[in-house]
Amino acid sequence: MQLLYTTKTEYTLEEYQKFNRTVQYEVNHLNWTMGIMMALLCLLAYFQEDFIFVALAFLVPVIFPLVLGFQSKKAYQSNRSVQGTTTYSRFYEDHFETTSSIGISRFQYEDIFQILETRTNFYILLAKNQGIIIVKAGCEPGLMDLLKKQKEESAGRRKKGKQRQEKTHG
Numbered sequence: 001m002q003l004l005y006t007t008k009t010e011y012t013l014e015e016y017q018k019f020n021r022t023v024q025y026e027v028n029h030l031n032w033t034m035g036i037m038m039a040l041l042c043l044l045a046y047f048q049e050d051f052i053f054v055a056l057a058f059l060v061p062v063i064f065p066l067v068l069g070f071q072s073k074k075a076y077q078s079n080r081s082v083q084g085t086t087t088y089s090r091f092y093e094d095h096f097e098t099t100s101s102i103g104i105s106r107f108q109y110e111d112i113f114q115i116l117e118t119r120t121n122f123y124i125l126l127a128k129n130q131g132i133i134i135v136k137a138g139c140e141p142g143l144m145d146l147l148k149k150q151k152e153e154s155a156g157r158r159k160k161g162k163q164r165q166e167k168t169h170g
Helices: 013-026 030-048 052-078 141-169
Strands: 003-010 086-092 095-100 103-108 114-117 121-127 130-135
Touching: 003 130, 003 141, 013 030, 013 052, 013 114, 013 121, 013 130, 030 052, 086 130, 114 141, 121 141
Parallel strands: none
Antiparallel strands: 003 086, 086 095, 095 103, 114 121, 121 130
């Protein structure tokens, strides 16, 4: 199979925290969790007639990101095999490979769970909490197009999977 594109990513604390933050908000719907918690605290304030719960509700969007940052820093620092690792990614027509000091991995595009895109990065998720960071600044224009195409295709596979699951359970 002919090599189409290559890129490399330095797994720094900053990149890891951006990855973790994006996954928490986009995949795990942290905004919804915070919103529900804030609403429950406001309801509690109303029924208990104690408006300290309203103050706590307004602290939720401040506290959650701080805790998330602390937890992701702790996770990064506890995994020495990832710290400062450089990962080289090679993209082919039907699959991609990553190489780092940890080893070599090969993935078929149809095995991608989801691709998230931010202003600066792509995150190729292999599961809800496991993925590969691709920094846009290191991408050739064709690679960005390929990743956007795979992003759409993975979204279509997830949608079909949900529909199939609803038919069997519904």
